Amino acid sequence: MVEPIVQYKDVRKSFGETEVLKGIDLDIRPSEKVALIGPSGSGKTTIIRMLMTLEEPTAGIIEVNGQNLWQMQKKEEWVTADENHLRSIRGDIGMVFQHFNLFPHMTILENCMLAPVLVKNENKAEVKATAVEMLEKVGLGDKIELYPAQLSGGQKQRVAMARALMMRPQVMLFDEVTSALDPELVGEVLEVIRDLAKEGEMAMILVTHEMDFALDIADRVVFLNEGVIEEEGPPSEILLNPDSERLQDFLGRFMNNR
Amino acid sequence: MTWSWDVFFSVIPLIFKGLWITVGLTLACYVFAAVFGFFWVFISRLPWRPVTWLFGWIAEFIRSTPPLVQLFFIYYAWPMMPVIGVSLNPFVAAILGLGMHFSTYMSEVYRSGIESVDKGQWEASTALNLSTRQKWTKIILPQAIPPTIPMLGNYLIIMFKEVPLASTIGVVAMLHIANDYGAQYYKFVEPLTVVALFFLLLSYPSALLINKLEKKYNRSFDKKTLA
Amino acid sequence: MNSLPDIFSAVVQGLGITLQVLFLSIICASIIALVAGLSRVNSNPLLRGFTGFYVEIFRGTSLIVQLFWFSYALPGLFNIHLGSDVWVAVLAISLNYGAYMSEIVRGSIQAVSAGQTEASIALNLSKFQRMRHIILPQALRMMLPEYGNYLIQILKATSLVSLIGLTDLLYYGNIYRSTHIAESPMVYVLLLVMYFVIALPLIAFTRKMESVAKKGVAS
Numbered sequence: 182m183v184e185p186i187v188q189y190k191d192v193r194k195s196f197g198e199t200e201v202l203k204g205i206d207l208d209i210r211p212s213e214k215v216a217l218i219g220p221s222g223s224g225k226t227t228i229i230r231m232l233m234t235l236e237e238p239t240a241g242i243i244e245v246n247g248q249n250l251w252q253m254q255k256k257e258e259w260v261t262a263d264e265n266h267l268r269s270i271r272g273d274i275g276m277v278f279q280h281f282n283l284f285p286h287m288t289i290l291e292n293c294m295l296a297p298v299l300v301k302n303e304n305k306a307e308v309k310a311t312a313v314e315m316l317e318k319v320g321l322g323d324k325i326e327l328y329p330a331q332l333s334g335g336q337k338q339r340v341a342m343a344r345a346l347m348m349r350p351q352v353m354l355f356d357e358v359t360s361a362l363d364p365e366l367v368g369e370v371l372e373v374i375r376d377l378a379k380e381g382e383m384a385m386i387l388v389t390h391e392m393d394f395a396l397d398i399a400d401r402v403v404f405l406n407e408g409v410i411e412e413e414g415p416p417s418e419i420l421l422n423p424d425s426e427r428l429q430d431f432l433g434r435f436m437n438n439r
Numbered sequence: 440m441t442w443s444w445d446v447f448f449s450v451i452p453l454i455f456k457g458l459w460i461t462v463g464l465t466l467a468c469y470v471f472a473a474v475f476g477f478f479w480v481f482i483s484r485l486p487w488r489p490v491t492w493l494f495g496w497i498a499e500f501i502r503s504t505p506p507l508v509q510l511f512f513i514y515y516a517w518p519m520m521p522v523i524g525v526s527l528n529p530f531v532a533a534i535l536g537l538g539m540h541f542s543t544y545m546s547e548v549y550r551s552g553i554e555s556v557d558k559g560q561w562e563a564s565t566a567l568n569l570s571t572r573q574k575w576t577k578i579i580l581p582q583a584i585p586p587t588i589p590m591l592g593n594y595l596i597i598m599f600k601e602v603p604l605a606s607t608i609g610v611v612a613m614l615h616i617a618n619d620y621g622a623q624y625y626k627f628v629e630p631l632t633v634v635a636l637f638f639l640l641l642s643y644p645s646a647l648l649i650n651k652l653e654k655k656y657n658r659s660f661d662k663k664t665l666a
Numbered sequence: 667m668n669s670l671p672d673i674f675s676a677v678v679q680g681l682g683i684t685l686q687v688l689f690l691s692i693i694c695a696s697i698i699a700l701v702a703g704l705s706r707v708n709s710n711p712l713l714r715g716f717t718g719f720y721v722e723i724f725r726g727t728s729l730i731v732q733l734f735w736f737s738y739a740l741p742g743l744f745n746i747h748l749g750s751d752v753w754v755a756v757l758a759i760s761l762n763y764g765a766y767m768s769e770i771v772r773g774s775i776q777a778v779s780a781g782q783t784e785a786s787i788a789l790n791l792s793k794f795q796r797m798r799h800i801i802l803p804q805a806l807r808m809m810l811p812e813y814g815n816y817l818i819q820i821l822k823a824t825s826l827v828s829l830i831g832l833t834d835l836l837y838y839g840n841i842y843r844s845t846h847i848a849e850s851p852m853v854y855v856l857l858l859v860m861y862f863v864i865a866l867p868l869i870a871f872t873r874k875m876e877s878v879a880k881k882g883v884a885s
Contacts, residue, residue, distance in 0.1 A: 235784050264793060272790045282785035286803050295799065296789035341785075348789060442743060503818050503865035504858045505825035508836055512854035515843060519850045600728040607829065614731060627738035631731060639726040646726070 184247070186211045186273075186384055187232060187352055192241030194227050201227055203408040204241070209352065214378050214385045216395035216416070219405035220431055225388045228405075229354040232386075233276045234267045245270050245352075272300070275350030279357045281337040283329040289316065289340045290325040293347050300348070308347075315343040319373050335366030339373055346377075353377075355387040367391070374398070392435060396420050404428050446629040450620055454633045457613035462641075464533060464612060465599045471538030472598070473591075476545025483550070502543040507604050510536040514608040533605035541598055548594065552587035553579065589653040596642050596649070603634075613637060669849055673856055676842040680835040681860075687752060687824045687834065688864070691759040692817060698764025703771020704797075717768070724765035730826055733758040737830040755827040763820055770812045774805035811879050814872025818865055825861070835860060 185208035194202040201224045209215055217225040230236040232243060234250070243250045252259045253266040284292050293312035297303045316325050319339040329337055338358055345353060355374065359367045371394050378385060378398040389395055395402055395416055402419040404412045412419060412428050423429045482494045501509070514532040518524045527535070556579050564574045606615035613634045621627035705717040724732070736758045740746045748754055778801050786796045828837035839857045843850050 233784075233788050235787060268790060268792065271787070274788075276788040278781060278785060278788075280781055282779075282781035284782065284785070284800055284804075286807065296791060299795050299799065300790045300792075345788070499869065500858070500862055503822070503869060504861040505822040505836070507822075507825045508839075508854060508857050508861065511836075511840070512851070512858065516850035516854045519848055603728050603730050614728075614734070618734070621738070628735065628743050631735045631738065635727040635731050635735060638728050638731065639723065643722055643726045646722075 183210050185209055186246060187386075188242075188244040189228070190242040190244070192228075192231065192238050192243060194224070194231065194236065195239045200239075201408050202238075205410060207403065207410065209384055209386060211351065212382055212384055214398055214400045215387070216399035216402045217386060217388045217405060218390070218392070218395065218402060218431075219411075223405040224408045225405050226356055229276070229356060229386055229388060232352070233274055233354055234271050237261070245273055272348065273351045274354065275345040275348055275352070276354040276356065277338070277341050277345050277358050279360050281329070281334075281341045281361075283337055283340055283344070285329050288326050288328055289321065289332070289343075292329070292340060293344045296344070297347050312343070312347060315346055316340070319343045320369070333366060334362045335369045338362065338370045342370075342373055342377075350383065352384040352386065355385065355389070357388050357390065359389070359391060390435070392420055392432070404431070406431070443626065443629060446624075446626050447633065450617070450630045450633050453620065454613050454616050454630060454637065457611065457616045458637050458641075460610070460612040461599070461602055464530065464605060464610065465595070465602050467530075467534045468537040468541065468602065469595055469598055471534050472541035472545050472594075475538060475542035476549055479543060479546035480549045480553075483546070498543045498546065501540060506537060506540040506601060507607065509540055510604060510608055512536075529605065529609045532608055533602070533610050537598065537601060537604065541594060541601075544594060545591075548587050548590045549583075551590070552583035555586050556582045585656050588656060589649050592645070592649040592652060596645050599642060600638060669846070670852060670856070673842060673846075673849065673853055677835055677838045677853070677857060677860070680833055680838040683752065683827070683832055683837075684824050684834040685864075687755050687759070687827055687832070688821055690752070690756040691763070691820050691824070694756055694760035695763040695767060695816075695820060696813075698760055699767030699771050702764060702768035703775065706768065706772045707775050721765045721768055724762050725769075729758065729762045729823055730829070732762055733826055733830055751827075751830055751832050755824075755830065755832055759820060759823050759826075763816055763823070766819075767813065767816050770809045770816075771805070774809040775801055777808060778804045807879055810875035811872055814868060814875050817868045818872070821861065821865055821868065 187207075187209040189205045189207040192202060192205040193200065201222075205224075205228060207228070217228065219225050227236060231238050232245075232250070238251055242252070248270055249259075249262075250267070250270055251262050253262045254260075283289070284295070287295065290309070290312055293315060294305070294308050297308045297311075298305055313322065313325060316322055319342060321336060321339055321343070324332065324336070329340070332340065341358075358374075359370055362370065371391065374385075374387070375394075375398055377383065387395070387399070399416045401413060402416045403410055404419060404423075404425075406427050412423070412425055419428070420432065423432055479494065479498050483491050485491055510533065513536045514527065514529065517532075518526040560578055560582065561574070564578045569577065603612065603614035606612060606618065609615070611619075617630035617634045618627070620630045702717050702721060705713050706721070708714055733755065737751065737754050740748065740754060740757075748757070782800050782804065783796060786800045791799070824834060825836045828834050828840065831837075835857055839853050843853045846853070
């Protein structure tokens with residue numbers, strides 16, 4: 182059995198009085214594609230935001246490649262990780278956001294080049310070549326000099342993916358990346374993710390409401406409900422033959438809503 | 440010259456007398472500016488292009504030139520004007536000068552309030568066949584006024600701090616008292632410090648209050664836009 | 667009417683001082699505003715508190731009072747001699763407007779959407795890189811219209827320096843008026859027009875920036 186690349190060990194998260202995650206245990210293996218599904222407010226997004234270091238867990242441990250993400254050792258004692266510690270680990274993680282979060286004051290080429298040049302000190306000319314290649318791959322090779330405001334939602338999201346890929350992460354997080362898109366633009370974004378999934382090497386965690394898509398590309402589906410993992414397993418099992426009543430409920434409501 | 444606490448404490452009651460004149464003058468200027476501000480808004484909504492353009496630039500002129508020079512104009516130059524010239528006492532000159540200057544800012548506040556009301560509100564009230572008067576009193580103004588309240592409060596504080604300009608044309612308020620005292624005893628820093636403290640004492644709590652108002656109205660505004 | 671050239675040649679002697687105080691104050695106030703604005707969003711509570719104190723003191727009192735205070739207290743109380751009263755004026759004006767303008771720096775930084783910070787964390791940018799490459803460029807664009815407005819405020823504030831004896835436009839205007847009482851209206855109208863002419867490029871800048879600020883910023 183391959184060592185997991187990401188491990189959640191009894192991770193809990195509270196916002197004020199409300200506990201949104203009530204003890205999460207989850208392993209992600211290298212190159213594994215995991216879909217997180219569940220009703221809104223079930224804590225799906227919080228799970229991946231903690232891995233991206235955007236949210237600090239209230240309790241529990243998250244490990245990346247065996248390294249404790251949120252705690253570090255300081256003279257025998259474990260203390261909350263500082264910025265340097267987080268920076269040394271989160272380079273392996275990438276994220277695509279629901280609202281794209283492109284940098285509006287830069288062209289899409291500059292958006293893609295920024296982090297490799299600044300963070301990894303890579304050669305600017307080489308980064309540029311890679312960025313152009315990457316933007317071509319997501320179908321935007323002819324738009325590299327445009328600003329985000331000049332693009333459609335679907336195009337923005339494809340840029341956001343190219344930008345995240347430029348850092349060559351081992352794990353890529355997708356946070357409801359099609360939820361903010363007009364229905365007719367969803368397809369082009371899913372297509373890019375599907376291609377990425379086929380390429381294989383990168384592990385992917387997708388928070389999604391696209392059940393057909395999850396069925397298609399995921400190796401494993403995790404159903405979250407009220408802050409706990411209710412059910413998990415291969416997509417065909419989870420999505421087509423749900424065990425628990427709650428999952429049946431959720432899927433039923435979901436299909437009806439469509 | 441050294442700092443003297445004796446002087447500091449002895450000028451406090453002296454300057455305190457001037458505080459009320461400063462506050463009173465602020466209120467008078469504010470009322471003038473608030474009322475006259477409507478005039479600019481009214482003009483800017485007239486259907487005659489050349490008139491709105493001309494008055495737009497007059498307002499810009501008043502807004503972009505120093506109130507101190509405007510004050511001198513009204514106090515020193517106005518009486519010298521042929522036919523319309525009359526001598527004004529310093530108080531009236533200060534109210535006219537500072538009031539006029541800030542009326543151009545007040546009009547901007549009113550305008551931003553009116554513009555903050557969504558276009559759909561006008562269309563909806565037309566669709567409901569409301570009269571012009573009803574549109575304004577029932578639909579537009581009730582929505583336009585709340586977001587401007589913090590800004591209106593802000594200008595009250597700003598004008599409070601501009602009122603000492605009036606001491607230059609002889610209005611005997613805090614700053615004037617301090618400078619007179621200084622000239623008499625050659626002790627300037629202590630009375631000026633007292634003046635500064637009085638300003639701080641009044642304007643800081645007011646600013647906090649306005650901050651609160653701002654949060655309150657922003658929040659209710661957010662709710663409106665969300666709904 | 668034929669006295670207009672005389673008035674102009676008298677008043678224009680003060681133009682140099684007015685412009686000098688204007689430009690020096692703009693530069694100093696901008697630097698103070700940037701430093702103070704950044705300090706107020708810094709994670710160090712001591713720095714935040716100290717800057718907050720400075721801002722409230724200078725916003726809470728009146729510029730004209732500060733100007734008199736500095737002109738007496740600096741040489742008298744602290745025995746600080748800046749060489750020229752121009753610097754006293756610049757110090758008072760830029761500390762005052764630096765305090766006001768630091769609030770727009772802070773406000774615009776906080777107005778850049780949280781998503782921008784999150785995206786730059788996800789790309790593993792350092793704290794400094796986030797501020798320097800992502801947040802500040804957007805914040806600066808947002809604050810430009812208000813910045814332009816404050817430049818006009820600073821111009822208007824320069825007229826106060828005649829009160830501490832600097833020989834600016836208003837100073838020469840007052841001198842001329844005192845010997846030619848009948849021409850007072852002409853003197854002050856001319857002064858106002860001169861200030862307005864100086865203000866025109868600042869007004870144009872502000873209006874231009876309003877259109878710039880509308881694009882290129884994440885909402």
